[in-house]
Amino acid sequence: xxxxxxxxxxxxxxxxxxxxxxxxxxxxxxxxxxxxxxxxxxxxxxxxxxxxxxxxxxxxxxxxxxxxxxxxxxxxxxxxxxxxxxxxxxxxxxxxxxxxxxxxxxxxxxxxxxxxxxxxxxxxxxxxxxxxxxxxxxx
Amino acid sequence: xxxxxxxxxxxxxxxxxxxxxxxxxxxxxxxxxxxxxxxxxxxxxxxxxxxxxxxxxxxxxxxxxxxxxxxxxxxxxxxxxxxxxxxxxxxxxxxxxxxxxxxxxxxxxxxxxxxxxxxxx
Amino acid sequence: xxxxxxxxxxxxxxxxxxxxxxxxxxxxxxxxxxxxxxxxxxxxxxxxxxxxxxxxxxxxxxxxxxxxxxxxxxxxxxxxxxxxxxxxxxxxxxxxxxxxxxxxxxxxxxxxxxxxxxxxxxxxxxxxxxxxxxxxxxxxxxxxxxxxxxxxxxxxxxxxxxxxxxxxxxxxxxxxxxxxxxxxxxxxxxxxxxxxxxxxxxxxxxxxxxxxxxxxxxxxxxxxxxxxxxxxxxxxxxxxxxxxxxxxxxxxxxxxxxxxxxxxxxxxxxxxxxxxxxxxxxxxxxxxxxxxxxxxxxxxxxxxxxxxxxxxxxxxxxxxxxxxxxxxxxxxxxxxxxxxxxxxxxxxxxxxxxxxxxx
Numbered sequence: 282x283x284x285x286x287x288x289x290x291x292x293x294x295x296x297x298x299x300x301x302x303x304x305x306x307x308x309x310x311x312x313x314x315x316x317x318x319x320x321x322x323x324x325x326x327x328x329x330x331x332x333x334x335x336x337x338x339x340x341x342x343x344x345x346x347x348x349x350x351x352x353x354x355x356x357x358x359x360x361x362x363x364x365x366x367x368x369x370x371x372x373x374x375x376x377x378x379x380x381x382x383x384x385x386x387x388x389x390x391x392x393x394x395x396x397x398x399x400x401x402x403x404x405x406x407x408x409x410x411x412x413x414x415x416x417x418x419x420x
Numbered sequence: 421x422x423x424x425x426x427x428x429x430x431x432x433x434x435x436x437x438x439x440x441x442x443x444x445x446x447x448x449x450x451x452x453x454x455x456x457x458x459x460x461x462x463x464x465x466x467x468x469x470x471x472x473x474x475x476x477x478x479x480x481x482x483x484x485x486x487x488x489x490x491x492x493x494x495x496x497x498x499x500x501x502x503x504x505x506x507x508x509x510x511x512x513x514x515x516x517x518x519x520x521x522x523x524x525x526x527x528x529x530x531x532x533x534x535x536x537x538x539x540x541x
Numbered sequence: 542x543x544x545x546x547x548x549x550x551x552x553x554x555x556x557x558x559x560x561x562x563x564x565x566x567x568x569x570x571x572x573x574x575x576x577x578x579x580x581x582x583x584x585x586x587x588x589x590x591x592x593x594x595x596x597x598x599x600x601x602x603x604x605x606x607x608x609x610x611x612x613x614x615x616x617x618x619x620x621x622x623x624x625x626x627x628x629x630x631x632x633x634x635x636x637x638x639x640x641x642x643x644x645x646x647x648x649x650x651x652x653x654x655x656x657x658x659x660x661x662x663x664x665x666x667x668x669x670x671x672x673x674x675x676x677x678x679x680x681x682x683x684x685x686x687x688x689x690x691x692x693x694x695x696x697x698x699x700x701x702x703x704x705x706x707x708x709x710x711x712x713x714x715x716x717x718x719x720x721x722x723x724x725x726x727x728x729x730x731x732x733x734x735x736x737x738x739x740x741x742x743x744x745x746x747x748x749x750x751x752x753x754x755x756x757x758x759x760x761x762x763x764x765x766x767x768x769x770x771x772x773x774x775x776x777x778x779x780x781x782x783x784x785x786x787x788x789x790x791x792x793x794x795x796x797x798x799x800x801x802x803x804x805x806x807x808x809x810x811x812x813x814x815x816x817x818x819x820x821x822x823x824x825x826x827x828x829x830x831x832x833x834x835x836x837x838x839x840x841x842x843x844x845x846x847x848x849x850x851x852x853x854x855x856x857x858x859x860x861x862x863x864x865x866x867x868x869x870x871x872x873x874x875x876x877x878x879x880x881x882x883x884x885x886x887x888x889x890x891x892x893x894x895x896x897x898x899x900x
Contacts, residue, residue, distance in 0.1 A: 313683070314683060359696070421620075449860045495867070528585070
């Protein structure tokens with residue numbers, strides 16, 4: 282009988298164990314692994330992340346210098362973060378909310394040292410240099 | 421990993437011997453190696469000791485039959501059931517269907533490679 | 542007159558679908574038939590791809606024993622390549638395996654108590670389990686599907702501050718486990734409900750080759766950590782915990798006592814991290830070739846992986862044999878001759894995981 286009274290007193294005077302969920306959001310610990318993002322100024326468009334992804338959710342478009350990432354198919358394993366040679370990929374700590382539509386994210390690459398962008402600028406510069414003597418010749 | 425290759429008749433004697441020494445069966449594995457199908461039996465006999473026995477079943481187009489060890493060790497029933505369902509080998513007195521629906525047959529079996537077929541002919 | 546009752550694929554007592562066809566005479570069960578395959582995904586065929594990606598696929602076979610599945614796969618593939626992993630990676634893997642045993646046993650005890658109707662203690666067990674999942678989130682980044690095991694080592698390190706937090710966590714959870722044990726062992730109603738129900742004799746356990754707490758509750762002392770030690774269990778000895786009766790009460794008491802054994806092992810392992818060199822990954826130098834197998838001890842029983850390589854980056858054949866697969870045929874002899882109200886209780890004390898059973 283005494284044990285029950287002691288339990289009742291302890292439970293009535295302490296604060297509740299659960300938190301007020303929709304009004305106080307859930308606090309994740311630092312170091313959680315959530316969505317994946319690319320840094321446009323470091324990527325060199327090598328294509329390693331596409332070869333290594335187990336869920337096949339990354340597509341690298343080399344002609345348009347864009348990277349397509351299918352957010353709803355990604356399993357947040359972190360293999361692409363480990364394998365990227367220039368550390369252009371990182372994982373943040375904010376999860377995407379659940380919804381009914383599929384989400385795809387495109388990232389534009391603007392890195393000057395990427396081999397493809399360097400080649401195109403060199404060709405464009407060569408064409409501009411050839412075009413000028415050609416025009417004076419025509420005249 | 422070391423293993424011993426035996427025939428089907430010798431295997432019954434070996435299993436009887438192991439049962440008297442109070443060994444226990446871990447599982448039965450089937451592997452498709454092109455021309456034959458190999459069946460491996462794993463036993464645990466003591467601290468840090470395991471024994472592996474292998475029998476070779478040549479492929480004959482779907483009607484091979486091997487002897488069962490379920491009368492000696494009743495725990496082998498479910499492993500032999502899966503072996504016969506996935507590879508198409510018939511084991512004596514064991515019904516062969518547990519996981520798959522009726523329209524799928526022996527999914528883990530591979531076609532015989534062409535070089536081996538020509539050598540046979 | 543005989544009636545047939547279908548203990549159907551969906552039932553509030555189980556989490557996953559499994560079908561039992563019961564033939565009854567009044568209130569006693571005369572005959573039973575087992576049918577499975579509702580979640581069969583054909584994973585053994587999908588494993589014949591890149592062996593690095595296979596570590597992420599093997600985690601997702603079962604959500605409650607994930608670390609054990611990925612550790613066993615990595616041990617089997619490292620056996621075909623003859624690769625030695627560094628000592629710090631071995632200690633981190635063993636600490637994660639023991640933490641997983643804690644959270645799985647809290648879940649199993651809670652579900653057993655819910656099936657006899659005691660919902661309040663089920664909520665208390667899950668409240669203790671939340672603390673264990675918080676420790677997982679602080680060390681690996683995720684609560685359930687961790688993803689830190691790869692062929693060659695681990696990807697995340699445990700530093701000295703994290704080690705001290707784990708030792709504080711051990712003290713807190715030992716205090717809560719003592720409270721829980723007192724409530725279960727000193728209770729008159731729970732004992733009367735579970736003693737003498739679903740008895741498995743020692744001869745039947747040895748014939749059917751059952752594993753895990755089901756075998757240890759029937760006086761068969763089989764534990765892979767003692768019979769074939771792997772990783773750090775060669776230095777930290779484990780003795781199997783056995784009970785003699787073989788009924789539902791004995792199997793649950795084995796799980797309660799294994800909680801204390803796991804807390805003791807974590808307290809011995811964390812001080813071993815100081816002084817070891819800081820490497821956690823060894824690069825593989827050759828392709829997987831030949832065949833090899835590995836065995837570990839998850840909370841439910843014995844797990845066995847067989848891997849065969851063909852000298853390229855794709856594997857040739859992978860075979861998984863889980864613990865519910867070995868215990869499944871043991872349900873039918875126990876159900877025959879019992880009351881209808883006991884069928885759910887007997888099945889839950891086996892701790893079935895149908896995702897592991899079907900693959």
